[in-house]
Amino acid sequence: MRVDDASPVHRMLGALGRFCARRPRTVLAVWLLLAVTLVGAAAVLGRPVDNDVALPGSDAQQARDLLDRTGSGGGTGGQLVLRVDDGRLDDPARRDALARVTREVADVRHVTGVDGVSAAAGTLSPDGRTGWVTVRLDVSPRQVDRALARAVTDAAAPAGAAGIEVTPGGVLASAAERGGSRDSELVGLAVAALVLLLAFGGLVAAAVPLVTALFTLACAVSAVGLAGHLVAVPSVAGTLATMVGLGVGIDYALFLVTRHRRLLAEGVPPAEAVARSVAGSGSAVVFAGGTVVVALGGLAVAGVPILGTLGWTTGLVVVVAVAGAVTLLPALLALLGHRIDRLRIRRRRPAPPPATGTGTDGDPDADSGAGPDGDIGAGAGAGRTTGWTRQADRVTRRPWRWALLAVLLLGALAAPALDLRLGQVDAGDEPVGTAGRTSYDRLAAGFGPGVNGPLTVVAELTPPAGSGADPRVTGLTARVAGTAGVARVTPVRLADDGRTVALTAYPRTAPSDPATAALVRTLRTADVPGVAVHVGGATATRVDLADRVGARMPWVIAVVVGLSTVLLYAAFRAPVVAVKAAVMNLVSIGAAYGVLTAVFAWGWGVGLTGLSGPVPVESYLPMMLFALLFGLSMDYEVFLLTAVQESWRATGDNRVAVREGLAGTGRVITSAALIMVTVFAGFVLQDDPVIKMFGLGMAVAVAVDATVVRGLLVPATMALLGRANWWRPGRRSRVGARLAGPSS
Structure with missing residues (x-):
């Protein structure tokens, strides 16, 4: 069945395939320009990420909004976790080193303030061996990159010279390890290459799906990275986009190359084979990719911003993969022509005789199993029996x-x-040896597991309080401190207008412990006369x-x-x-x-x-x-x-x-x-x-x-x-x- 006799969708895709086959260099030039623009822009401007979870309408979001309105939200802050094996951090011999750390970290660009280790502030453990330095930054979490994290950590070198171990924590730990090992991608690519090689029986044919997938993936992932300058994009979005982009990109190209090679084996001219492959297998690819995008679009009803972001970023990668399969790949196939079967790794066998069945686009037995030389894509039932034929019969x-x-x-x-x-997963669930896990374990050992998941208790006061001695303020402090599961609380912070009061409560349990979630719900039901209590912070948000x-x-x-x-x-x-x-x-x-x-x-x-x-x-x-x-x-x-x-x-x-x-x-x-x-x-x-x-x-x-x-x-x-x-x-x-x- 010729492309022109097919449905409107087939005819449209067939025309697109024929255009790409006739002007392959133009198509490749457009893709190359797009890739250079996107990849270059991402390299120059960076790919900011923001792991801050916002949840409009939630109690945690109300607490956050109250703090932001009073200007006491605190901005972006990271940690440097300090530890010694013997003695104390506040020993006289180490005080000078800690003072130098505070001064030199404060001089780092984007650092607006540094709170040193202090027993009075609760940042020094009872045994004196563990503490943390709070580093306040003038950039959003998405703008904290590896370079900034490394600069802050390097500025703490005087502590290392004094025998103090320094580990970045919080947003600094996340940034320090961002964009690390690519072992996962390399393993997937290596095995995919092997499967393609065995399936197609030739190096050139096996390379085409990989090249197409990698090219479109570079464009899509760069676009996702650049989107981080406009909206909050979590770090997991880029990894998930890479994962899905590699998988669907190779698969979609595999289906089209399979059809194209079979048509060439039947004697169809290369340009016409490209057009018919795009019209045939390309329509299935477009439909399959569209289904993925529609399914991801369903996340819009979740009312969860992070899911909506992951949905559209992943959907963008799928759209680019489909576009590459029906434009970039046909251009490559047209340029290669019959050379796609070059560099074969096994002898070519004669093509099986045509079967009497009807293939998927109306051609006799199109794409029915193994190809003309035993490769995937043709004649499972074309005159010989295969394993899948026997399984289908059973x-x-x-x-x-x-x-x-x-x-x-x-x-x-x-x-x-x-x-x-x-x-919820926290830094304590990361593999041993990572910066996040090391800082988490050291703080938990020195202060208790709850130090890694502080809860911000925020209350609205009507009428405003005149001072911290207001009975509502002292009553709130006593109620929170006396709640089962609370290890300790910090002094209250009263807003200048007296309408908002906040304090930090440290649970006795880890952030991921179900008991901590139960504590959040308990604190929200605290009965304090004249006070509307909200509980925020990362743990409460999750x-x-x-x-x-x-x-x-x-x-x-x-x-x-x-x-x-x-x-x-x-x-x-x-x-x-x-x-x-x-x-x-x-x-x-x-x-x-x-x-x-x-x-x-x-x-x-x-x-x-x-x-x-x-x-x-x-x-x-x-x-x-x-x-x-x-x-x-x-x-x-x-x-x-x-x-x-x-x-x-x-x-x-x-x-x-x-x-x-x-x-x-x-x-x-x-x-x-x-x-x-x-x-x-x-x-x-x-x-x-x-x-x-x-x-x-x-x-x-x-x-x-x-x-x-x-x-x-x-x-x-x-x-x-x-x-x-x-x-x-x-x-x-x-x-x-x-x-x-x-x-x-």
């Missing part, structure tokens, strides 16, 4: 057996999710975040599932297929939640991730994972269902259609999934526990989705449903529907 012959097996496997994986409890995520999760699920189901119905015009696909995606996400709970919350094998023990599952992570995984899972659903529906249109036999669809797409989906799983799993090597959770959760979900769900459960249930799969309301005589796009 599943469709005994669908009940395979459906039951799949349900049992998925149930076992998802079962731990019943014990999923949302919490408690509110967990509560809001739990309350909004059902709405996000409903919106994402609903929108995705509508898109699937628009693509296949089969309501049963659309609803079933949405349910199957939920199943694979449940398995990911179960594995996350077992590994991180229960501690099963958590040491293999580089962590020293169980950690809580970050409160916003399940919601973000849901939107992201639902969209990514839809990719493989679209490729499989497209092939099944095409066979159904050609044969009218549901069982044959399911068997041919699974046999024809099994190998290409497995290869694509293996690449994505490897890329995601590589990020478990990162130091940040939240990134480890994202990496493992996404790797598990994609692996389960591409094997158990797509390889067993989907074909088994479709075989059981029979013709009901293709039922359409009011269309008794129509057995098929028009495709959204071909599979690859």
Whole structure:
């Protein structure tokens, strides 16, 4: 089937592919200019991040707003944690060194003040061995970069000369370790390259998807970094964008290159092969990428700014990856022509004879399994039997057996999710040896674990208080200090207008301990006559975040599932297929939640991730994972269902259609999934526990989705449903529907 005879979407993409094939150097020049501009700007201007969590409408946000209105919000502050193995920090021999540290740190650019170690201020531990210096800065948290953190730390060199160990803490620790090891990306790229090499059997063909993905990723990640100058972008956004960008970028390019090489093997001229590949596999890529973006857009109903930011930054990367797949990649393919099969690593075998089935864009047997030389992308059923052909035959012959097996496997994986409890990760959960973990452990050992999660208690006074001796002020102090779970409180701070009073309460428990969350709720219900009490600070904000995520999760699920189901119905015009696909995606996400709970919350094998023990599952992570995984899972659903529906249109036999669809797409989906799983799993090597959770959760979900769900459960249930799969309301005589796009 020629591009011009296809649907409007096919014709539009075919025209785009033909334009790129005719003017490849122009297209490449535009992409090169875009990359140089974005990457260069990011290198010059920097990529600021802001891990400050704002939560409009929460009690913690009210406390913060009150402090900001009175000018006592405190600005940006970091810490330098000091420790000695013997003696005390305030020994006469060390006082001069500490004084020099205070003076030299104060001279660092952007430092507005330094509060030295003081027993009276509570910054010196009872045994005198541990203390901290507070460094106040005139820049926002997003502007604290590695250079500033290093300058502050270097200014503390006199302490090191006096035998005092200095470790950055807080925002300084986060900045000092930002942009560290790239081992995760390198591992993912290395394995992806190996899979592509084995799949395509040639160095040139394997390199094209990698080059395309890396090029588009550089543009997208630079754009995300530059956005940090305009809005608050958390540090996890760049890492998540890299993770997703690598995975989808390579996968989308893989599908188009597979189609293109098969068309070349059939004798189609290179320019026409490019146009037909973009029209065919490109339409599936556009639909799959659009589904990911729609799913991420569902986060808008969460009412959580950090999730909204992660949604649009990740969606931006997917959009750029799709754009690269349908423009940059065709230009590269056009320039290479038949040279894409150069530098082969194995002998070329004759192409199998054409099959009688109909391929995904109407071409005979297009993209039905392994390529003309045994590579992915052609003829699983084209005259020879493959492993996926045999598996497809087994599943469709005994669908009940395979459906039951799949349900049992998925149930076992998802079962731990019943014990999923949302919490917050703190610096004490980072791997041993990182600056954040070292400073956390030293402060906890010297002052108690609660010192790492102070709570800011803010109260509104009406009428205003005349002084700190006001009974409402003293009553608040006594009430907070006497609350079970509070280790100590700082002196109260009364605003100049007397309307706002604040104090800091240090819990007895760590920030991630559930007892600390309970303490936050207890303090908010403190009964002090004439005082409206609010509790803020980073720890209280994350408690509110967990509560809001739990309350909004059902709405996000409903919106994402609903929108995705509508898109699937628009693509296949089969309501049963659309609803079933949405349910199957939920199943694979449940398995990911179960594995996350077992590994991180229960501690099963958590040491293999580089962590020293169980950690809580970050409160916003399940919601973000849901939107992201639902969209990514839809990719493989679209490729499989497209092939099944095409066979159904050609044969009218549901069982044959399911068997041919699974046999024809099994190998290409497995290869694509293996690449994505490897890329995601590589990020478990990162130091940040939240990134480890994202990496493992996404790797598990994609692996389960591409094997158990797509390889067993989907074909088994479709075989059981029979013709009901293709039922359409009011269309008794129509057995098929028009495709959204071909599979690859």
